[in-house]
Amino acid sequence: MKISYAWLKEFIDLNISPEELASCLNQIGLMVESVEKNEGDTVYEIETYANRPDTLGHLGVAREIATLLDLLLKEKKWPLVELDEPTSDFIDLQIMDGQLCPRYCGLVVKGVKVGSSPEWLRKRIEAIGLRPINNVVDVSNYVCFSLGQPIHTFDLNKLNGAKIIVRKARKGETIRTLEGSLVELSPEMLVIADEARPVAIAGVIGGEESGITNETRDVFIESANFNPVSIRLTAKKLGLSTDASYRFERGADINAGPLAALMAASLLCGFGGRVSRGLLDVYPNQKKTKTILLRLKRIAQLLGVDIPADFVVKTLTGLGLRLKEQQKNVWAVEIPSFRVDLEREADLIEEVARFYGYDKIPSEVTPVKSFELPSDRKRERIWRLKEILFHHGFDEVINFSFADPEKEKIWQTGRNPIQLKNPISSRSSILRTSLLPGLMENAAWNFNREAEGVHIFEVGNTYFWEEEDVHKEKLNLGILTTGIRETQTWKEPKKETDFFVLKGAVESLFSYLAFDWRSFESANHAFFEAGQGLQILLKNEPVGYLGVLKTAIARSYQFELPVYCAEIDLSVLLDRQPKSFTFTAIAKFPRTSRDLSFLVDANIFYREIHRQLQKLNVPYLEGFEVYDRFQGKSIPPDKVSFSVRFFFRHQARTLQTEEVDRSMLDILSQLKSSLKIQLR
């Protein structure tokens, strides 16, 4: 909203400079967004609020400034040159929908000489960023931006049957608006009609055919009040936001109609007009004045500062509120109709605070009376999981929760996606059911921008319909690795990522989470190449998967490199209590290790060997690790060689060589029978 310094002076005797005025406006919350100076005037672009329609005119802003600076609002007279005939002689008004049009005022002005506006009026119109059109239109804009009450002017002689009917539009009715476009009306929209057709869309825009032209002599001034919701819906539906609709949809002052009509008529008298006698004013259901109780004690309780009673009275009175003291420092406050925002005591306290100045309210520490223990350590554990992944060299990403249904189809996540009713675009019309499509998108994006390797993860929600009408938000962890992992340096050659980089990170995560029993089982998954996926099981419950991404999926992102990815359901994992941590005593006696290299059938996976190794029942065996796997020329083609290092320890003494030798023989014989191993 543009506010002119010179215009404000019509309402108050401003005794401060334009610069001082700007800081005054800021103090009371009418935030100055920009200041423009031209032709001796200063124009402020101020931020207004949806609940303050009274500040959408210079009078309302002047009232605020007057209150702040202890000034009086000027009373202006609007003299008329009157005809003998009453208004009803010229126009017949029927309101068919009192709900949508609670008040309607009108006046007829005959014999107006339409032409360009005088200098002072042109200046006002230009100050608020409008283009002067003619004196009648400029007057209606002047009235609107003075009082915040939109008015509309009709060419009286173009109203068929000299009738104004306020009714809902009929199906199929159209109107050519003042902007020149033909608009199709729908039956919930309120229109102003004459006997034959709609002549204006009520509170939004007038019709071209009944508008003011240079030939117009007689003018009908409409100064009405319309239902805010109805205006808003109509304006939205038509995609038309006008100065009028902007004010009506925020709730114009029900009592501003008469003054606005009078002011317009008086100004038109300056152009030769003569005004019909008696204001047409249909206002069947008068609104009751709101009264709110205000306690001085409560102001101090809420603001944390004692504000003197006389300041409260002075401020609220200045704003047009009427205070009646009920008992000492308790008032019944009558709210004027232009303040649609004031409903409760708290609203009045805000008014007091605004004018007292937020900067004068002291700053204090919010007292703490008790400390609470956190209900769980979930957030800390998530952060720890992230730290583990940083340590493994993965960067964190955050993607949009929206997904492209076409892209998700390629992935076949197997989840029923949640569709948005009003998406921003068809390519973001569902909510993601998996984190991996987003991560793949990131990989492709970065490879197109200098990256040679992408190692990323995301922690975020996935969304889907669990059943019809039962939606689910699941916190997931997605991890992806592809391309070069370490670039070549003077010291070492470059290294590519592989599946075990991914698996190692996943193993670290689970090791931190400290669950007793988890395993990786081969499983086919829609994301992975056949036989190239593993499922992560906790007890017997699947909690995630990892594997080699299907080439076909990667190709749909124009991506040719192998991609390794994992997705883990954190909501399940974090809901479980991990095994509590206690210290394990450090062994006092040295351990001994022995290596064993052996051949097994090539179709045996390490997992089977691991399982058998875990089953070994051998004295002093403390642990083992596989340190080599080999297939090649030096061994038969149907065999694979594994090398395992075994560790032995006695808790109470140093082991003798012979004891370790015996244990190794034990291991050998057990593995010979379980895995049919051959020594290399």
Add this chain to the structure above:
Amino acid sequence: MSTLQERTREYRELFHNLAAKVKEAKEVEELHQLFLGRKKGYLTLLFEELKNLLPEERKSAGKALNEFKEEIQKLLTELEEKCQTQKPVRLVEDLTLPGKKLYWGSPHPITLFQREIERIFISMGFSVEEGPEIETDYYNFEALNFPPHHPARDSWDTLYINDKLLLRTHTSPVQVRVMEKKKPPIRIIIPGKVFRRETPDPTHLPMFYQVEGLVVDKGITFAHLKGTLEYFLKALFGEKIKLRFRPSFFPFTEPSAEVDIECIVCSGQDSNCRVCGGSGWKEILGAGMVDPQVFKNVNINPEKYSGWAFGLGIDRTAMLAFQIPEIRYFYENDLRFLRQFNRR
């Protein structure tokens, strides 16, 4: 049987023969064990024999043994030093080559900034709460005192799933959920993802992060709100930052305030400042005293309790703090952007 003196002489000869051949530190240690080992060292055994001698013999024999022992120890020490100096030192040919880099993954800047905010509030005794991203109209709007036809509620501003469900437009529904479950005192912050039906531009996206704070207790005032937010913003932006509280409007707070910080780029000195547009101030958060209607909606008596709340956009604040010109960088996930935050 030869006398103790004779054998001492033999062992001395043996020792000098062996010592002449010693080349490595390991051999010095072996030699030490052989002669001075605690149980079976040759010299140790000779000392044992002293007790079998007559007292007059014992004295001179003991003296000879002790001399021998000193002689051995001296020579062994010399040998040890000699072996050590002989060990070749591995020299680094060129110390000026770059070091081996270990890549440590980078946290997302939103995560980083969110943690910084959480840390400040946790230090003031706040706890962190979260809630669902898919919300009902009730929690997102109605309970927060949005009138039925408030512009924020229509499909131009809010992303709807169906008539009942929507993507939360702020984290405020969690305030309501917490107040329903828990009686005051309440002292929480709520970080999280929120959604608006915004067409993307340099400062708007349909998804971003927010953090809200809520305190409810007896006797909570606007002064407490001011004091806490001042501390918070100073902790975040530095002690010297200037703040401005000015009146504003939100449906769920009354009185409401907006807080500006002095432009951290130009401090109000540049009338063409790209960040503050020359005003010298940058809006940073919205706040206020919890609206009595919101309290009524969760059965908290507004006569007995009061509270304050604030909300801040994490993305926009991070943009300001790190001087990031466009919000879209956060969700493009360009590694050249993300990896810079490894230095934070």
